[in-house]
Amino acid sequence: MSTEPNKKPITVLIVDDDDFFRDLLGEMFAALGVTQVLNAANGNDGLKLLKSHPQPIDFLVCDVFMPDMDGIEFLNNLSARKYTGGIVMASGVDLEMLDLARTIADANGLRLLGSLTKPVMADQLQQALDAYYALAG
Numbered sequence: 001m002s003t004e005p006n007k008k009p010i011t012v013l014i015v016d017d018d019d020f021f022r023d024l025l026g027e028m029f030a031a032l033g034v035t036q037v038l039n040a041a042n043g044n045d046g047l048k049l050l051k052s053h054p055q056p057i058d059f060l061v062c063d064v065f066m067p068d069m070d071g072i073e074f075l076n077n078l079s080a081r082k083y084t085g086g087i088v089m090a091s092g093v094d095l096e097m098l099d100l101a102r103t104i105a106d107a108n109g110l111r112l113l114g115s116l117t118k119p120v121m122a123d124q125l126q127q128a129l130d131a132y133y134a135l136a137g
Contacts, residue, residue, distance in 0.1 A: 010058035011036040015046035017066040028122050043069030059132050064091040079108035086111050086132035092118035
């Protein structure tokens, strides 16, 4: 299933320390019709891309557990920067941390569109993209 042709192209950022996961998600997004996918190996690099990319980053997927800056700290930084795009958190380990991420996002007015457990399935990504498009109008 791909995104509908009448929906505006979006820019997606994948923030995860696992090279394989970033590549796999990038391929899954491409199969769903997303043509602009950026990658960051950690939260610090993700924040740099958010600041330096010439167009706004509409949607991001962030791992909960990463070295240097974990996903929870990354969410706090997104809040401080007043990030308005869609956010999906991912974890292969800890469902409680995904719940904590949702609590933090909600408390800070972030648009957390979902929480994914690894391995991620294409239909889960499609649901998150559909939620983004529904909110973006």
